[in-house]
Amino acid sequence: MINFNFFVLPFTLGLIYVFLAVGKSWYRWIAALPAIDKVKLTNGLKHPGKIAAALREIFLESLIHRKMWKQNPLLGYMHMSFALGWFLLIILGNIESRYYSGTHLNAPYYPIFLKFFIHDKLVLFFEVYSVPFLFRFFMDFLLIFILSGLVLAFLKRKQSKWFGMKKTTSHHFTDRVAITTLWLIFPMRLLAESYTAGYYGNGGGFMTQPLGNFLVSLTPLPSDFVAYTMWWCYSLVLGIFFVMLPYSRYMHIPTEILLIFFRHCGIQPKKWYSSFSETEVQSCSRCGVCLDDCPMIAAGIQDSQAVYFISGVRDRYVPEEISQKCLVCGRCQEVCPVGISTDSLRLIKRREITSGQASDFRYLTNGHSGKGDVVYFSGCMTHLTPTIILAMKGILTRAGIDFIHLDADGSVCCGRPLMIAGKDRQANELIEFNKTLIRQTQARMLVTSCPICYRVFREEYNLPIRIQHHSQFLLNLIKTGKIPLQGHFSKVAYHDPCDLGRGTKTYEAPRELIGKVADLVNVREEREKAHCCGGSLGMFEASNSQRNLMTKAALDILVENQPETIATSCPLCKKTLGRHASMAVKDIAELVYEAIPRE
Amino acid sequence: MKDFGFTVQLDHSIDYDAKDKRMMRYVLYHEPSLDWCIGCGSCTATCSAGQFTLFNIRMAHTLLRRGETEKLKQELKKCMFCGKCQLTCPRGVNLRNVLLRINRAIELFG
Numbered sequence: 001m002i003n004f005n006f007f008v009l010p011f012t013l014g015l016i017y018v019f020l021a022v023g024k025s026w027y028r029w030i031a032a033l034p035a036i037d038k039v040k041l042t043n044g045l046k047h048p049g050k051i052a053a054a055l056r057e058i059f060l061e062s063l064i065h066r067k068m069w070k071q072n073p074l075l076g077y078m079h080m081s082f083a084l085g086w087f088l089l090i091i092l093g094n095i096e097s098r099y100y101s102g103t104h105l106n107a108p109y110y111p112i113f114l115k116f117f118i119h120d121k122l123v124l125f126f127e128v129y130s131v132p133f134l135f136r137f138f139m140d141f142l143l144i145f146i147l148s149g150l151v152l153a154f155l156k157r158k159q160s161k162w163f164g165m166k167k168t169t170s171h172h173f174t175d176r177v178a179i180t181t182l183w184l185i186f187p188m189r190l191l192a193e194s195y196t197a198g199y200y201g202n203g204g205g206f207m208t209q210p211l212g213n214f215l216v217s218l219t220p221l222p223s224d225f226v227a228y229t230m231w232w233c234y235s236l237v238l239g240i241f242f243v244m245l246p247y248s249r250y251m252h253i254p255t256e257i258l259l260i261f262f263r264h265c266g267i268q269p270k271k272w273y274s275s276f277s278e279t280e281v282q283s284c285s286r287c288g289v290c291l292d293d294c295p296m297i298a299a300g301i302q303d304s305q306a307v308y309f310i311s312g313v314r315d316r317y318v319p320e321e322i323s324q325k326c327l328v329c330g331r332c333q334e335v336c337p338v339g340i341s342t343d344s345l346r347l348i349k350r351r352e353i354t355s356g357q358a359s360d361f362r363y364l365t366n367g368h369s370g371k372g373d374v375v376y377f378s379g380c381m382t383h384l385t386p387t388i389i390l391a392m393k394g395i396l397t398r399a400g401i402d403f404i405h406l407d408a409d410g411s412v413c414c415g416r417p418l419m420i421a422g423k424d425r426q427a428n429e430l431i432e433f434n435k436t437l438i439r440q441t442q443a444r445m446l447v448t449s450c451p452i453c454y455r456v457f458r459e460e461y462n463l464p465i466r467i468q469h470h471s472q473f474l475l476n477l478i479k480t481g482k483i484p485l486q487g488h489f490s491k492v493a494y495h496d497p498c499d500l501g502r503g504t505k506t507y508e509a510p511r512e513l514i515g516k517v518a519d520l521v522n523v524r525e526e527r528e529k530a531h532c533c534g535g536s537l538g539m540f541e542a543s544n545s546q547r548n549l550m551t552k553a554a555l556d557i558l559v560e561n562q563p564e565t566i567a568t569s570c571p572l573c574k575k576t577l578g579r580h581a582s583m584a585v586k587d588i589a590e591l592v593y594e595a596i597p598r599e
Numbered sequence: 600m601k602d603f604g605f606t607v608q609l610d611h612s613i614d615y616d617a618k619d620k621r622m623m624r625y626v627l628y629h630e631p632s633l634d635w636c637i638g639c640g641s642c643t644a645t646c647s648a649g650q651f652t653l654f655n656i657r658m659a660h661t662l663l664r665r666g667e668t669e670k671l672k673q674e675l676k677k678c679m680f681c682g683k684c685q686l687t688c689p690r691g692v693n694l695r696n697v698l699l700r701i702n703r704a705i706e707l708f709g
Contacts (some may be wrong), residue, residue, distance in 0.1 A: 097619070133668065269707030272685070320703075324696070326697070331617070353703075354699065354702065354703075356706060357702040357703075357705075357706065358672075358676050358705075359676050359677075359678070360673075360676035360677060361653035361677070361679075363651050363677060364651055380647050380679075380681040380682070380683050381681075383645075383683070384645065384683055384686055384687065407651065409653070410647060411647055411681075412647070412651075412679070413647055413679035413681040415684055416677065417679070417680040417681045418680045419696075421680055421695075421699060430679060464605075476652075526622065528630055533613075535686075537682050540693070540695060540696040541694060541696060543632060543694070544632065544690075544691030544692075545691075572686075575686060593613075
């Protein structure tokens with residue numbers, strides 16, 4: 001028996017279309033991967049452990065939405081009810097249809113519209129645990145599960161605060177069409193199944209049957225006609241949703257699966273726009289979680305956050321201002337439920353804008369650098385905060401370390417400020433110059449006071465010697481008893497610099513160090529969630545007053561627990577925060593230096 | 600040429616009617632804060648590149664205003680982009696963006 005009716009066509013055609021469109025995109029992205037990534041992918045797919053790990057992450061993130069749960073339980077439940085509920089509905093619907101058709105080869109539409117084709121006999125009282133009853137029970141249960149998520153989605157439009165979100169994203173036309181059809185799918189299914197159950201007087205579950213009986217009693221029109229219309233509507237909204245999916249934000253559903261596989265195979269973002277970047281861009285669901293956590297919101301900047309930037313990349317048009325209007329502090333990257341490397345995408349775009357700009361550093365001639373065990377590189381920013389240099393030199397001398405201050409007569413920049421503007425090629429000239437200088441010292445360790453330098457030394461320099469930020473170095477000196485400590489500060493709040501914290505994941509060393517010389521007070525948003533001080537070199541398009549607003553917002557959080565001193569480990573943060581703080585802002589090197597008893 | 604024992608200086612006068620104002624307009628449109636500059640020279644005094652060579656942001660600003668594109672091109676190549684100038688600026692001029700925008704202007708009109 002062939003079960004067919006013309007109303008299944010919109011759904012079937014939509015389904016075929018979405019499979020072809022997604023398949024084409026997947027094929028294109030995989031084919032366009034750089035050769036090295038292709039090798040990684042094929043090797044990864046031969047590795048059962050990696051596949052299992054990827055599948056586990058797909059289950060946890062794409063269906064359960066674990067990171068969304070962490071963000072806010074209501075938000076997590078809403079996403080889970082749609083994703084997991086729909087997934088289980090498809091699985092159970094398929095099993096149910098196999099039970100009825102008795103064959104393994106069903107038309108793809110058959111499970112979806114099963115209740116139209118099958119009107120099972122009424123389940124009698126003693127048959128409540130029969131197979132058809134259980135199927136109906138769980139199918140209705142899953143439908144309620146999804147509809148509860150739909151109710152929450154409606155509520156979120158009105159009361160986004162309940163979902164832990166102050167701001168929600170504004171969407172494109174295609175997104176609006178897609179979300180409308182998505183929201184209509186399940187109410188349509190409910191109505192179609194209910195009317196059918198009500199008309200035939202059987203075949204429904206614990207929800208659809210009573211609802212169907214009720215609706216049929218209300219409707220003046222012939223209810224078989226209404227039911228048939230509802231099936232048409234159900235098929236149509238499904239079909240339209242499928243056709244819109246590749247052109248809307250819902251493309252993130254199939255793309256994220258591929259992205260998770262890519263990541264588990266060890267594929268990483270490149271310095272240029274690769275097809276890995278494209279999968280990252282398409283995986284952005286535009287949920288807007290990055291909006292609330294962006295420090296720029298404090299300055300009233302609401303058009304260049306990660307979600308809007310990525311949306312622009314996807315539409316192949318990003319105004320220059322949008323690319324440059326970002327602190328590159330990495331906070332959005334920490335909260336992104338998909339884990340998109342937003343900073344690296346931003347820098348790729350900046351490279352496209354500025355990489356062609358000329359530079360000429362031939363005026364740099366190799367000077368004389370002395371020799372020493374430890375080479376201390378203070379960095380450009382530290383030259384603007386000479387107290388840090390004074391403290392570091394004092395501590396190093398006191399500890400009896402054979403050190404050389406590499407940039408005593410002014411720094412050659414480490415290269416990161418150029419790189420953050422997208423000028424990697426130009427930065428390489430400076431990197432090579434500094435590398436030669438450092439090599440000449442024959443030191444076995446490089447210590448820097450600037451997190452910006454520290455990050456680029458670690459990521460780009462490939463030096464054969466140990467590299468430490470001064471927080472790590474000083475902690476080591478104290479632990480090995482090289483410097484005596486006497487004084488003690490009370491109530492110090494620590495501000496995590498972006499490049500040291502999120503940039504190099506150095507959270508513990510500065511805190512442990514402060515613990516040795518002061519009482520550390522808690523800060524509401526710290527470590528991964530720390531606010532940028534507003535002085536970031538990554539920002540180009542913010543005015544001075546906008547930067548001040550960001551600094552004040554960061555300070556407000558720091559002073560919540562009434563600290564007497566604010567400590568940080570970055571000269572740029574010290575300088576920026578110091579302008580607005582009502583208490584002293586000190587680098588941790590200064591704290592340590594002041595705690596050393598004077599001879 | 601016969602040596603008279605002295606040289607003739609090249610003409611340094613600028614014809615303000617003939618100069619190319621496009622670069623200046625472009626930079627000022629995208630970074631209006633440049634107009635706040637009082638020419639104090641803090642940027643130049645602290646400049647990282649200025650430690651090693653005769654690089655002078657205040658001069659770059661003057662060249663931009665005068666429309667001396669060729670000289671400006673050569674000057675700007677020396678900038679290391681470290682951002683010290685911006686931090687010392689008492690007027691809060693967004694100097695890194697100024698430099699970035701001059702570079703863009705050179706690409707567009709230079």
